[in-house]
Amino acid sequence: MAYPYRHEKETPMLSRGFGDPRTRTLEGWKELGGYTALEKALSGSREDVIEEVKASGLRGRGGAGFPTGVKWSFMPKEKKGPHYLCCNADESEPGTFKDRELLRWTPHQVIEGCLIAAYAMQAEHVYIYCRGEFFEATQILARAVEEAYEAGLIGTNILGTGADIELTVVAGAGAYICGEETALMNSLEGRRGLPRVKPPFPAAVGAFGRPTTINNVETLASVPHIINRGGAWYRGFGTEKSPGTKLFCVSGHVRRPGNYELPLGFPMMELINDVCGGLLPGRTLKAVIPGGSSVPIMSAEDCQTCTLDYEGVVECGSMLGCASVIVMDDTTNIVKQVRRMVDFYAHESCGQCTPCREGTQWLSRILVRIENGKGTEEDLDTLLELGDQMTGTTICVLSDSAAAPVASSIEKFRDDYLALIRRGERVGAA
Template identity: 55%
Template sequence: MTPVLTKRWLSPQSWRLATYEKLEGYTALRKALSGTPEQLVQLIKDSGLRGRGGAGFPAGVKWSFMPQNDDKPHYLVINADEGEPGTCKDIPLMMADPHSLIEGCIIASYAMRAHRCFIYVRGEALHPIRRLNSAVREAYEAGYLGKNILGSGFDLDITVHAGAGAYICGEETALLDSLEGRRGQPRLKPPFPASAGLYAAPTTVNNVETIASVPYIVNGGAEWFRKMGTEKSPGPKIYSISGHVEKPGQYEAPLGTTLRQLLEMAGGMKDGIPLKFWTPGGSSTPLFTAEHIDVPLDFEGAAEAGSMLGTTAVQVFNETVSVPWAVMKWTQFYKHESCGKCTPCREGTYWLTQILERMVDGRGTESDIDTLLDICDNILGRSFCALGDGATSPITSAIKYFRDEFVELCEKNRASSPELVGAS
């Protein structure tokens, strides 16, 4: 397909306003300001744009939740706290084309009658933060931000906020708490951010890629957008491919593209070693195997095959990788990043890590496999937010597809332990 979201990435100084304006930049804003907020919300609904942050909730429907004719300020918050292992699409987008995000923010804010927008960026991403701040300054100087934007009477201020590197702040309510200056921990819902979000005012939280798609929809129209992707998951998507491939990186393709097609774009498996397992949407999504190479990577296709599309962070592993070892490394990450607010996640990830480390170290028993599944069952659906659920996904799917590897670790332990051999 002709690049949409990434079409400016290879242009000289693509992050500059001058380059952006030469390549249709801010034409969608002028078009949007000539219409009404209601028309814009309906356009995004008609386009079928779904949230690119992982959940896939229809963006237009989310925008429509913002109350109308109330006396409270409205806020748009951009979730750029990209911290999922394997996820790396938003940072290059902000690096290469920050004005597409800013233009999307202005259009979305106009649609939701918000006059203040915050872009919350992961604290370690220093270069994108600088690029965004520079782009925001350029937009103010050109009259695209501030008072009476392009003579429309609409005012908007954008603030780029650097987080402190907490994975939990990728959860929208924990992000809002952090933005307010508190410790990043998820809030109890309801109330939902649409009614009581940032500073207890109506707030919409959207992902970077979601908002960056908006200017293209405004210019191209809903029907044009729906020509890409699938019926229920329309539009283009940035797939982040990492791991054992010849050319890892960002690949834009229509939603519904398969791993087989993505591997062709990425030059195939590295050194020709066969595929063993992979994640369709980052480490918090259930694993897929080589048998799933033709699963359409859209929201419905991934779910029907037993996983989730997530952030389309496609991590590819060849036959040299131990599944229990990979799962252990991910679980160590979730244990470290748990905010500690709820018992299932705080205690569960601790014990999952202890057991997996013991098994990988050659000191596990077959009963540990059932214990892992039992702990996962006590975390799934019982933790305060989705971090706990995400921590269980690689473990349960790994045991489902590669139980023999876990058993093999236990048998090696049995063979090397005389007391266990005698007990059997």
């Protein structure tokens, strides 16, 4: 088969230290060429670093896929006070488990990426905001930060270049909403994790009222490789519009779930059947959620020609999000799964915006009713109308995220809903 992506057969970059405890140490990371990218970046200009990242076409791995180099260039060129960088390690999207692995196995990869990014944006302080439950990962990261400080890689006059960058690891309290960049900044400042209205955007008014950039862990971990080997080399992986490799978190009904680093543009069915060993014997594919629970659900038919890049997944009716591929076979009760996701969003809603606070609870109540065989066909119309009113009407997109699986599952799996409504039948058990 001719693949729609380019793939040099090289060892993975981001995950090459996974499973090897030596890469947790400064010495082990240096054996793999660690911190040479930082040295290279610091010996050139800030603009050069931004241009290289722009040339690589790297897109943010936190979900939206915004071009990283372009985002960095939004920071003020003239520094009139502190600038900050926040590394978003809040990772709480159901189905997503990549950032914690980057932190657990390759903390120095993340630190190095943070330092390069901070240098490029003149950020004098980096905050790595970790999800509260990531106790082990946070401890490993904190040890690596200590080691890097002792080696003169963080702090004042880094590697004798005159660059001063401090780095602090911050543990959140375990709230999904604190992964949203403006809620993260509020939490960092010691306030409740409530999203802020934009504009002003963080590059103008961010943490502590100062210009700030927020990047995902995987985005920042990709940066040392781009600086070391060049943007053009990075473009040797992936597709024209979605360059590079990406960690795919595969969960659900496959034989070998896990994190897999693959070039963007990799065919979804090949990921499921070849990389993950396929479904259990006798099972057939029913549905896939390709990007974490907040993106539209896909039917088995949608998946057949889908390639896993930002554009490919949109063409097939969903979004790549953070590339968390949740696979569901024919034993799945779609209504139950959607209800569980909606319950998650209802629990995690910060309650600031009425459509989200009330809407997520309302969606959940209707879905429970249908699941218990007590729903009506009008309930489906109400779910869709509610979802409509919850989309694009709130400060952040948590509300949209709750509505997406509901609307798409009614569109793609209406018969499952109708079976429960008309005959009180359960469709699938899982």
